[in-house]
Amino acid sequence: MSVTPDTEMALLVDVGSAWAKAGVIGRVRGRWRLVAHASQPTAWGADELRTRLSEQLAAVVDPRLGGRVNELLASANRVECHTARQPGRLAVVAVSRDLSGSSARRAAEAAGWQVSGLVTLDDGRSLADRLALLQLLEVDAWLVAGGFDGMRSLRAMEAAALVAAARRPDSGPVIWAGSDELAAEVLSLFEPNAVTIVDNPRPDSRREDPGPLRDRLQAILRQTMAREEETHLASIALPRAVGTLALASGLRVLAVDLGARTATRALAEPDGTLATRVHGGGGLAGTVLVPGAAARIARLAGEAGEEAAVADLLQTLRARPASLPQTPQELSATQTAARVQLASLMEDGPGGPIDLLIGAGSTIACAPHPAQAMRILIDGVRPIGVTQMATDGGAVLGPLGSLPDDEIREGMMLLADDLLVPLGTAAITRGGEAGRVAMRVTVHRPGWPASGPFEVRSGQLQVVPLGRGQQAELTIELGDGVSLGAARRSPRITAMASGGSVGLVLDARGSPIPLPRRGDDRRAVLAGWQHALERDAVIGAERVA
């Protein structure tokens, strides 16, 4: 009697706006492992992606399955998440550029909206120009802000009137986030059910509280734009996976996902509570819109070339987001752009130490050298304290987060060995005087003599080898005026560190990182840091693809 061999496998797919990533999980010696992984420009299509996975599988599967790999892949369970097909477009009309306008804009971008137009009553335009601009906008919703609570502001009412004059009836919701005194009057300007009243993000001149507006805007974005099952949206799925991971591990986990179009930040507390920010234009393609980005990147990258070349590159990232940096200069500029975008994603960032920081998105997770991924994360996010660092190298967090609630944890446990690619641990300080010792670190590994103490001076960065799977206890003595983020109860701090492809990074460069003003000095310092990070890293050892 002949037996037809069969196998169990599932396909995890993350379809981004520029790149699609897919992994095949299958049983290997009784355990579920990521057995194939491919990524490609989304425009190449699903058939091409399956062909690539089939080729990889054909080389490793049981030869009796060899001819049926494609068929098995086609019938495999498919767990998929994807970037929203169209960004939510918002017009923001506010009284002042620096107060209500900037609060409203930041809240909108942090909620995942793409701000298509910003008009403020002090923007220097004539009334006619403001109206003309608003009348030509094609947006999905309107946000109006201005005036302090308890006061009737004529200007805030004028802002609402501008929207009433420029907007077609029934053409998207209007969100009023201005003075509470004017709410009833604003309601009367529009057709019934058009206006949503939200707490004022600037209730008075000294206070800013954008939280309620941001949360409401997030909810409205989902109602307005998410026509598909929302758990399959990457901006929802990734945070769900991070929340489950935090709950299961008891760690405070921060994940940052830098895509071509959007950037997502998900902070999960050990009890599973989540705080998510999606920046609609915060992806790499949006770097070109950041004022002065080219000059800043040319300065921070060290080896990216002249500002003009960086400006061309940023435009290329916008125009052809699926293309790859082919020269070292372009790679350096792209990774620096990623650091800049992450830094802006972390503005109004979560306070307190982070236990685990995960980097996702092709620029971080598929960096050619793990030290480059580490650099993007420690420079972009700047997590003060002792933090484990990892990447979502297999792009599996998003697809796993799109599973039903009760299956996410199960999926993570099954795939535990391939869930994250550990980079190591970073101990990052702030404060201290230049040239003085910022921290002395002694590394204790079970079964090994203690190594160190390693003295790291302010402005320095040092890497101590600590491989994947290795654990160590750190004893850290901080210098005067130096902090690891949390209050210090004793002169010695102990913390646990786990290893990875980069190791233990002792970073006393402070926050923000000061750089020499002279170009040559700056380039030398930047190259020194990069060299320190790359020297001991194990290239490619931890890479999935």
Add this chain to the structure above:
Amino acid sequence: MSVIHRVRLPVGATTMVEVGHRVEPAEVLATRRPPGGGVTIPVSAPLHRSASSAAACLSVRPGSLLESGGLLASDNRGHEVRVPTACLFLSYDLADGSALVAPLMGTHPIFGHVRGEVTTVSVEAIEIRVAGALIRGVGGSGTAVHGELRVVVREPGDELRASSIDVGATARIVVGGSRASAETLTRARAMGVAGIVLGGVLDKELRDFEATQLRRREVGGVRGDFGVLLLEGFGKVGFDHGMFDWFRQHDGRMASLFGESGRLYVYDADAPPARRALARPGDRVIAHRRPFAGLGGELVRVLDGLHATSSGIPARSGLVRFEDGVTAVVPLANLEATEPLRGS
């Protein structure tokens, strides 16, 4: 072949065309009366009321349009406030009892900037079927312009020099090569060139040109429209040979260029060479990233497995024989397949 061009209408526009209407680029499709600068109209004083109580007498709400002589406020006892001209009511000042209104300016025409047949008319947009080809670029600058195409460089990789712009280019859309400096763009504009189509341009030079034009506009020194369209990328990026040949074949045809939205309509034209994201061996390709940006060639073969570029990124790559004789390994993600011209 034909393509659809959509003209978005602002709120309050009055359409002047119907479905089936044949329109020219300079033809008015709709009109609108844009609001001008704000003026205040006393309300409480004519009503003999306090500023706060007069607010209840307003008969319109902010955002409303009023015709000339339209009723702004009334106390129902014979006292009324009417607006002297057609205007948009914006707000009422409770402090001084005045209304802020924006008088409507003269009729402002809305052009389609293309030649074709109207297929759809709605309050939001007018759609026009254009007999010809649409070419989309990766960027651009400036307003919508219309003119004859004129190819002024010999090779697709040639830089468009200021000396190539002469009086013969006036009112035409000049098709240049791989780059144009800010000086060339400035000269082109000064010579009355309608627009320029380039393979690429340095972002900095385009921004510099835009900045100088903005400053000159502010002091009233610039008149007329001018548009720039970039087809391939930013930096010194040449045309794909196939696309350049297509432009040469259509030299002298009328075209409409929309710089800001990166589109070019060429009338009565054949389909331009098509592009495909995933190139196959034997395809003609164009590269999009440095060091080969804008270079065309043939994809000789796709390499097995992943190949690390000089940046270190492992990627599916192919061996490309470029037209300048260089053979190099290029990530497939940085290549686009270009279809040959019909009949070539």
